[in-house]
Amino acid sequence: MASMKKLIGVALVLGGVGAAVVWLASAPVRLGGEVLASLGSGDPVRGERIFWAGGCTSCHARPDAKGDARLELAGGMKLVTPFGTFVPPNISPDTEAGIGGWSVEDFANAMMRGVAPDGSHYYPAFPYTSYARMQPSDIADLHAFMKGLPAVSDRSPDHELSFPFTIRRGLGLWKRLYLNDEPVIALPADAPETVALGRYLVEGPGHCGECHTPRGVIGGTEKARWLSGAVAAEGDGIVPNITSGEGGIGDWSAGDIAAYLETGFTPDFDSVGGSMAEVQRNMARLRPEDRDAIAAYLKTVPPHPNGYPARTKPEG
Numbered sequence: 001m002a003s004m005k006k007l008i009g010v011a012l013v014l015g016g017v018g019a020a021v022v023w024l025a026s027a028p029v030r031l032g033g034e035v036l037a038s039l040g041s042g043d044p045v046r047g048e049r050i051f052w053a054g055g056c057t058s059c060h061a062r063p064d065a066k067g068d069a070r071l072e073l074a075g076g077m078k079l080v081t082p083f084g085t086f087v088p089p090n091i092s093p094d095t096e097a098g099i100g101g102w103s104v105e106d107f108a109n110a111m112m113r114g115v116a117p118d119g120s121h122y123y124p125a126f127p128y129t130s131y132a133r134m135q136p137s138d139i140a141d142l143h144a145f146m147k148g149l150p151a152v153s154d155r156s157p158d159h160e161l162s163f164p165f166t167i168r169r170g171l172g173l174w175k176r177l178y179l180n181d182e183p184v185i186a187l188p189a190d191a192p193e194t195v196a197l198g199r200y201l202v203e204g205p206g207h208c209g210e211c212h213t214p215r216g217v218i219g220g221t222e223k224a225r226w227l228s229g230a231v232a233a234e235g236d237g238i239v240p241n242i243t244s245g246e247g248g249i250g251d252w253s254a255g256d257i258a259a260y261l262e263t264g265f266t267p268d269f270d271s272v273g274g275s276m277a278e279v280q281r282n283m284a285r286l287r288p289e290d291r292d293a294i295a296a297y298l299k300t301v302p303p304h305p306n307g308y309p310a311r312t313k314p315e316g
Helices: 002-025 033-037 044-054 056-060 067-071 104-113 136-146 168-178 193-203 254-263 276-283 288-298
Strands: 079-081 084-086
Touching (some): 033 104, 044 136, 044 276, 104 136, 254 276, 254 288
Antiparallel strands (some): 079 084
């Protein structure tokens, strides 16, 4: 009996130690002082370019918003996934419903670390795993631009999630696996500046890999199959392979890619459709040299076979 009590006592101690380790390992990690010091005051003119590169309107504008209404970042679009339904929040400058009360430091921690001002984790439906690769000065410029957008008092609905996905603390462990600021594609030291810029735009603010790369069972992108296409997050349809692999865009020239981003027309004169139409509208707002850089980078990405299951044709 004494030995049994001793074993139970040891198990309780070990369980407590294990719980403490998990609690510490899952704690939110904010940006360090050196990064925060490099943010600067921010330039709204430069920030507008980052705003369109980041596609903020695609998720945070009201559903089906058109024209100038796309700049009213009230949130509310529903993203239905296997993990539950995520609803992008209001990120307008409204101080109550939006992020008007955030400092640039708050904004940087959200963008680059997925940490809210109150210290909680954001869900990675917010693509901070890509934004982590951004330059702090670009984050500050984006913040400066967004402060000048219309303030909207609408409050977006809460996420619709079930246990265990309601426990945000567990995201700290997920981040240890998938959140880092290292580039996905290594470039040689003498790589052209155009390619390096394209890598930054695609892997960072453009967050192209968040949709175009397959994900594992716990939702992390499979970087070994970078940009090879994926099942759409909503589970309906696919996001295409944009490498030069079989099924990809290997027969597109860099000029074809840049023209598609500007006009929405493929080399075969098909027009962009689906959710990519909104992305293309954002890309069209960039500088020509930015679209050229994105195209140059995509031509350097290693080819991969399609990252989604083969689609079968219906019988009959």
